[in-house]
Amino acid sequence: MGRSFSTSSVGLRRREALLLGGAALLSARFAAAAQPSAKPAGQVIVGLSQEPTVFNPLMPAIEVDQGVWWSLFNPLWGVDPQGNFTPQLAREVPSIENGGVSKDGLVWKLRLREGVTWHDGTPFTAEDVKFTLDLINTPGFRAGSRQGHNLLRDVTVTGPHEITWRMERAYSPYVSLLAWVFIVPKHLLGTADDPNTAPFNNAPVGTGPFRWSERVPGDHITLVANERYFGEGPRLERVVFKYIPDLTALYTQFRTGQIDHASIDGILANFYDEAKSLKGRVISVNPSIGLESIAPNHGFPILGEKAVRQALYAGMNKQAIIDVIYYGLPKPAESFLPPEAWAFDAGLPAHRHDPVQANEILDKAGWLRGSRGIRERDGKPLEFALSTTSGNPLREQVQQLLMQDWQQIGVSMTINNKPAAVMWGDFWVKSQFQAALVGSTFMTGNDPDCSYRFNSAAIPAKGGSGSNTYQYVNPEVDRLLQQGQTSFDKAERKAIYQKVQQAVRDDLAILPIYRPSPVEGFKEGLMGYQPNVNVRSNCWNIETWYWAKA
Amino acid sequence: MIGLLLRRGLQALGLLLLVSMIGFAILHLAPGGPLSQFAAGGDMTPADLARIEHQLGLDRALPIQYAEWLRLMLTGDWGRSYRDHQPVLAIIGSHLGATVELMLTSLILAVLLGCWIGVVSAVRRHSWFDTIATVGSMVALSIPTFWFGFIVIYIFSVTLEWLPAGNRYTIGDGSFADHLHHLIAPALVLALVSTASWSRYMRSSMLDVINQDYIRTARSKGLPESRILYRHIVRNALLPMITIAGLQLPTLLGGALVTETVFTWPGMGRLFLDSIGYRDYPTVMGVLMFTATLVLLGSLLADIFYGVADPRIRLN
Numbered sequence: 094m095g096r097s098f099s100t101s102s103v104g105l106r107r108r109e110a111l112l113l114g115g116a117a118l119l120s121a122r123f124a125a126a127a128q129p130s131a132k133p134a135g136q137v138i139v140g141l142s143q144e145p146t147v148f149n150p151l152m153p154a155i156e157v158d159q160g161v162w163w164s165l166f167n168p169l170w171g172v173d174p175q176g177n178f179t180p181q182l183a184r185e186v187p188s189i190e191n192g193g194v195s196k197d198g199l200v201w202k203l204r205l206r207e208g209v210t211w212h213d214g215t216p217f218t219a220e221d222v223k224f225t226l227d228l229i230n231t232p233g234f235r236a237g238s239r240q241g242h243n244l245l246r247d248v249t250v251t252g253p254h255e256i257t258w259r260m261e262r263a264y265s266p267y268v269s270l271l272a273w274v275f276i277v278p279k280h281l282l283g284t285a286d287d288p289n290t291a292p293f294n295n296a297p298v299g300t301g302p303f304r305w306s307e308r309v310p311g312d313h314i315t316l317v318a319n320e321r322y323f324g325e326g327p328r329l330e331r332v333v334f335k336y337i338p339d340l341t342a343l344y345t346q347f348r349t350g351q352i353d354h355a356s357i358d359g360i361l362a363n364f365y366d367e368a369k370s371l372k373g374r375v376i377s378v379n380p381s382i383g384l385e386s387i388a389p390n391h392g393f394p395i396l397g398e399k400a401v402r403q404a405l406y407a408g409m410n411k412q413a414i415i416d417v418i419y420y421g422l423p424k425p426a427e428s429f430l431p432p433e434a435w436a437f438d439a440g441l442p443a444h445r446h447d448p449v450q451a452n453e454i455l456d457k458a459g460w461l462r463g464s465r466g467i468r469e470r471d472g473k474p475l476e477f478a479l480s481t482t483s484g485n486p487l488r489e490q491v492q493q494l495l496m497q498d499w500q501q502i503g504v505s506m507t508i509n510n511k512p513a514a515v516m517w518g519d520f521w522v523k524s525q526f527q528a529a530l531v532g533s534t535f536m537t538g539n540d541p542d543c544s545y546r547f548n549s550a551a552i553p554a555k556g557g558s559g560s561n562t563y564q565y566v567n568p569e570v571d572r573l574l575q576q577g578q579t580s581f582d583k584a585e586r587k588a589i590y591q592k593v594q595q596a597v598r599d600d601l602a603i604l605p606i607y608r609p610s611p612v613e614g615f616k617e618g619l620m621g622y623q624p625n626v627n628v629r630s631n632c633w634n635i636e637t638w639y640w641a642k643a
Numbered sequence: 644m645i646g647l648l649l650r651r652g653l654q655a656l657g658l659l660l661l662v663s664m665i666g667f668a669i670l671h672l673a674p675g676g677p678l679s680q681f682a683a684g685g686d687m688t689p690a691d692l693a694r695i696e697h698q699l700g701l702d703r704a705l706p707i708q709y710a711e712w713l714r715l716m717l718t719g720d721w722g723r724s725y726r727d728h729q730p731v732l733a734i735i736g737s738h739l740g741a742t743v744e745l746m747l748t749s750l751i752l753a754v755l756l757g758c759w760i761g762v763v764s765a766v767r768r769h770s771w772f773d774t775i776a777t778v779g780s781m782v783a784l785s786i787p788t789f790w791f792g793f794i795v796i797y798i799f800s801v802t803l804e805w806l807p808a809g810n811r812y813t814i815g816d817g818s819f820a821d822h823l824h825h826l827i828a829p830a831l832v833l834a835l836v837s838t839a840s841w842s843r844y845m846r847s848s849m850l851d852v853i854n855q856d857y858i859r860t861a862r863s864k865g866l867p868e869s870r871i872l873y874r875h876i877v878r879n880a881l882l883p884m885i886t887i888a889g890l891q892l893p894t895l896l897g898g899a900l901v902t903e904t905v906f907t908w909p910g911m912g913r914l915f916l917d918s919i920g921y922r923d924y925p926t927v928m929g930v931l932m933f934t935a936t937l938v939l940l941g942s943l944l945a946d947i948f949y950g951v952a953d954p955r956i957r958l959n
Contacts, residue, residue, distance in 0.1 A: 138814065144917065146727040153681050153695060235698050238687045290728050310727070310737045311909035311917070313814055333814050337907045338917065341793070342809055346907070349800055349808045512674035522689055545688060558690055 133318035135640045136331035137619065139632060140343050140352035144336040145314060148297040148305075149288075150275035151229055153237040156357050159273075160630030161334055164316050166275035166299035167324075169203065169222070170268075172539050172627040176435045178268065181324065182206055182217065182276055182300065186268065189581045198263030198581055205254040209323045211278050212304045219256040223248045224279035226258070228288060235289050240537070240545075241270040263579040265586065269538030273628075276300070302327040302636030312336060326636030328621075347374070347614055354622070356632060359613035362420045368614060376614045378422060379624040379631065382431050382536060385423070387479070387495075387604040388529045392554065392564040395477055396528055400458035401504075402601040408451035408502040409495060411444055415607050418490050423607035428594045429535040429543060431608060433626040435583070436541035436590035441598045444605075451502040460503070468503035476505040480520070481530040483510035488530055491606075495530075524554040524562050532609065539627035541590040544574045547597060565602040651946075655939040662935045663716075663928070667709050670919075670927055676701065677725045677922045699725065712928065721932075722925030724918075731929035734914065741811055742896060742910035744822075745903070748830040750891060753837035758884070760838070761845020762877060765853065776842060783839035792832050792905035799828060809907035829906040833899055837891075844887055848880040855879075882953055889945025893937040 139160070147154040150162040169183040178186040184204045187193020194201050209217040226248050229236045236242075244267070246259040260267065278298055285291030297305055302324065303316035314334045318327045335352055337343040344364045347355040348371060360368050360376065368376050387405075389396035396402060411425050427441040460468040460475050468475040479495065481488045489510070496506045509527075511520060520526055535543040544559070545551050549566040551559020570593055577589040597603070613631060615622050621638035624631050678696055681687045696702050700711070715722060721731035760780075764773040800808035806828045807813070812821050852858065853876055861871045896911065903912040911930065918926040 136815065144726075146724075148727075153678075153687065155680060233698070235695055236691075237681075238691045239694075240688050240691065290723060294728050309909065310729075310734060311741075311914055312811065312907075315814065331815075335810075335814065336909075337809070338904050338913060339907075342796075342905060342907055345796055345801060345808045346810075349804070351808060351810065351813075513679055515674055517679060553689060558688070560689065 133320065133327050133330040135329055136333060137329055137354060137635070137638060138333045138335050138352045139354045139356050139635075140335050140337050140346060141356055142337060142340050142343050142358045144311065144338075145334055147294075149277065149282075149291075149294040150297075151225065151234075151236055151277060152289075152294070153235065156629040157334075159628070160356065160632040161314060161316075162275050163301070163628070163630065163633045164303040164332055164635055165297050165301045165305065166277070167301050168273060168275050169205075169271055171633070172269070172272045172625075174433070174623060174625040174627065176433070176539055176627055178272060180206075182209065182222070194581060198265065198579060199260050200257065201260065202251075202257045203255070205256065206323065207254050209300050210321060211280075211300055212298045212319060213278075213281075215278065215280050217276075217278075217300055218253050219250040221276055221279045222256050223250050224283055225274065225276045228277070228282065229274075231288070233287075233289070241267045263581075265578060265581045266537040266540035266542040269536075269540035269542075273538055303332055306331075322636065324636065328637065328639035329635070332635055344368070350616070353619060354615040354632075355613055357611070357613075357630060359611060362422050362612065365420060365422065365612055368612070373617045374614055375617055375619075376612060377622070377624060378610045378612050380431060380433055380626045381609045381611055382433075382534050382539075382626050383532050383609055384426055384429055384431075384535065385530075385532045385606045385609060386426075386429075387606065388526075388531050388533075388563050389601075389604065390524050390527055390529075390562075390564060391566065391602075392524055393477065393527045395475065398458070399600065400454050401460070401475070402604065404451040404454040404458075404502060405499060405504065406444065406601055406604050407447045407454065408498050408504070409444075409604065409606075410446045410498050411606055412446065413498075414491050414494055417494065418487055419607070419609075422610040422612070424610060426605045426608045427598055429546070429597060429603065429605065430541055430590070430594060431626055434536065434539070434541055436587045436594075438591040438594040441594060448498075448501050455502060455504075462503050466500075466503060467505045474505060475503065476507070477527040478507045478509035479528045479530055480509045480511060480516060480526045482513045482516050484512070491530060521562055522553050524552070524564050526562075541586070541593075542574070542578055543593070544578060547593070547602060548574050563602060565597075565600070567596055567600060567602070570596050651943050655936075655943070658939060659932065659935055663713070663932060664709070666928060666931045667712065668705070670922075670924060671705055671708070673922075675922050677924065680921070712925075716932070721929045724926045725923045726918075726921055726926070731925050734926060735911070735929055735933055738909060738911045738914045739896065741908055742903075742912065744811075745826065745829055745833065745908055745910060746894065746896070746899070748826055749833035749837065752830060752834040753841050754888075756834070757838045757841025758845045758881075760842035762849060762872075762880075764842065764846045765849030765880075766872065768850070773846075776846075780839035780843055783835050786835070788832060788836065788899075788901045789905050791835065792829075792902060795828050795832055796905070809905070811908055829902050829908055832906075833902045841884075841887070844884065845880065848883050849876060852876050852879045882949070885948050885952060886945045889941045889943075889948070890938075892941035892944070893934055896934070896937050 141157045143155060143157045145157045145161045147158040148161065150166050167181040170178045170180045170186045172178055180186055182205055184206055185191055185193065187201055187203055189196060193203065205219055205222065211217060226242065226245055228234055229239060229242045230245065241264060244261040244264055246261055248256065248258040250256055281293045281298055282288050282291055285293065302319055302322045304319045306315040306317045308314045313336060316332045318330050337346055340358060340361050343355060344360055346352045347360070368374065389402055391397045415421060415423050415425065425444065427444060428438055430437045432439065455468055460470045463469040463474065479492055481492065492508050499506050521529065535546050546560055547565055547570055548559065548561060549571050551557045551561040552564050553559065553562065554564060573589050573593050577586050580586050580589065618641045619638060620641050621634065622631065623634055625633050677699070678692050681692060700708065712722065723730055724734055760776050764776045767773055796808050799806040807825050810825055812825055858871065858875055861875050900912040900916050902908065903910045904916060915927065915930045918930065
């Protein structure tokens with residue numbers, strides 16, 4: 094079959110390469126030998142297992158959509174793999190030091206980049222930024238998330254490239270949230286009758302490194318280089334996002350070379366060993382922001398008892414779960430924050446599988462072995478149900494391992510799985526479960542703020558607004574989280590969130606198991622790929638990708 | 644004839660209404676909703692999710708939602724997809740081409756091949772050809788399509804590298820030869836099962852005719868065997884095939900769920916599957932109504948053509 098673009102001309106010496114979280118290393122080695130050409134050249138076909146369909150970057154979307162947005166649009170500032178903010182449409186990232194944020198954190202002032210144009214040639218101004226922020230809070234508009242934005246007051250344009258606003262209260266995580274807000278053009282969306290169904294939503298115009306070219310629904314999206322891009326790149330002439338609905342088919346097309354990059358869900362763990370040995374392909378095991386954990390319901394008396402949670406944690410064989418069910422790929426975790434986060438506390442006590450200790454803890458707490466080998470206290474058995482989404486075979490296997498582990502320490506765990514809609518409906522939100530096996534994220538953007546998960550004011554079952562469905566209550570954590578949101582001092586905040594991590598780990602508010610390691614792959618010779626845990630798609634820097642010349 | 648059309652048309656409308664009610668109820672009562680995928684992500688708060696649910700009108704009672712959908716449908720508004728916010732009819736239109744291309748090719752292959760096998764098997768009943776065809780058909784009918792698809796991909800794409808491992812064309816190429824190259828594998832896989840069933844139908848239909856008195860009469864008149872075969876047996880044996888062809892029409896445009904997924908073919912079948920996965924209610928309902936209309940249309944056409952082809956059948 095004829096591949097008509099330059100991807101097939103990559104004839105580098107074939108080799109096997111395995112990278113653990115650092116594709117950049119290999120890129121650097123190649124980069125010394127091959128510099129990108131001055132003019133955009135070649136094309137990359139990105140394979141996705143879900144179809145990108147949302148092109149208005151303010152509307153509800155999934156990871157694959159966000160991957161396309163990074164090519165078409167710019168946020169005010171982006172965020173690199175180390176968690177540093179990099180100015181894009183703003184000239185600098187506002188802080189108290191540079192005067193962008195007032196000392197009390199309430200007034201924000203931004204200076205924007207000049208000379209930027211939309212893909213249709215219209216100049217970008219502060220009006221576009223005001224329009225974007227206002228649109229998010231417009232009642233009839235189906236904005237994705239208003240978290241943080243609902244604190245905005247009096248967004249005012251003070252000059253063609255200057256804008257200012259007030260916040261209802263100091264909220265430092267807003268810098269991180271804005272790194273995921275892509276600015277949309279006022280001259281196209283502002284004139285539409287209904288921004289929910291505007292033509293723009295299917296023919297997006299941005300300021301980003303690539304322009305919209307075509308979409309074949311159910312198949313692919315083609316973007317072409319924006320040669321007037323204000324930033325670095327683009328170095329590719331064309332980027333194609335190809336939808337391949339089946340992960341086995343996605344892997345096959347990666348193997349046969351029909352796609353250049355297997356993105357997001359990429360390569361299933363069961364193909365990993367084979368993928369490593371493919372010639373001319375680079376496999377990257379990436380870090381992830383998510384955490385697979387057991388969420389105990391602290392409102393359920395048995396699991397509200399700290400000794401029981403400690404015993405369950407000590408009695409859990411984490412490594413067996415990782416090795417037996419997930420091919421050894423995920424990393425065991427102690428903190429709700431990923432090691433890549435700037436506030437990550439590496440000093441948390443490490444989990445040890447120790448059934449002897451678990452038994453001692455329970456003995457001491459008065460839970461004594463009954464007739465069936467199940468512990469009892471005051472005539473009540475030590476028993477609870479663990480729930481998760483039914484129909485997820487891997488999680489169901491994890492449940493079976495846990496059941497065996499805990500049987501050894503005299504705890505009876507039953508399985509009570511439910512279909513997704515039931516599981517994540519009132520059962521979860523109103524804390525009707527006893528314990529849940531769940532994968533979740535705990536950050537606000539890439540900010541360590543986790544108030545919506547661990548603040549006692551965020552318990553929906555008690556009328557709070559948030560996702561603290563564990564019903565975890567710790568007044569000290571509440572105080573720290575409050576302090577963390579109002580402080581703009583990174584060192585101070587780091588200390589605060591380390592204390593939060595210590596408290597959450599000590600209380601075992603959740604029982605952390607592992608951090609998933611998504612596997613992606615790309616063709617040898619594709620330069621610039623850099624996994625970034627702080628964004629939702631590793632196509633975040635696609636404007637710097639290029640093909641090494643043979 | 645007009646009376647028949649009117650009567651059948653009214654019946655069809657009643658059936659469509661019933662299909663839409665059942666479809667709507669099952670779809671909305673099935674677990675999950677268009678927002679569940681966002682709930683899993685964790686970026687959106689429960690308040691955000693509740694707000695969007697309200698904006699989409701999904702917090703209203705089911706009968707009210709159905710009445711609203713039906714009212715718009717009757718005015719020709721099929722609604723907009725929850726995914727890309729495009730009109731449902733436009734989305735169906737954009738997937739129809741791929742499906743017609745694939746299904747028509749495989750149907751032609753299946754009819755030609757299946758009828759030929761059926762005719763030869765019937766004429767040479769109990770011969771080695773008939774035995775092989777019978778066993779082969781049973782095997783072909785029993786093979787799961789997705790498995791066969793993967794085997795074809797493994798042999799011809801991964802190992803031999805003769806055929807692409809899916810897709811409708813190479814992005815950036817799209818020439819006729821390129822289209823054809825991509826069409827071979829999915830069309831053959833899809834044709835396999837229908838060839839088997841067509842050959843079985845054709846064989847039994849042939850056998851029915853072969854034993855008729857007028858065939859014996861033709862033979863006793865001394866007509867050449869080839870003339871008997873083509874003028875008398877095959878022509879009469881093809882009649883029941885019209886019904887089967889009519890029933891094939893909806894699958895022709897409705898797409899093949901499995902084959903389109905395995906071969907990354909952007910057709911109706913996959914649109915339906917994707918829309919269900921996302922709980923994109925307007926699109927699922929649109930595809931459902933579109934296919935249901937085709938089913939009714941297909942059987943009506945079959946009845947009409949049957950009458951045209953066979954004067955013994957009176958349409959009343």
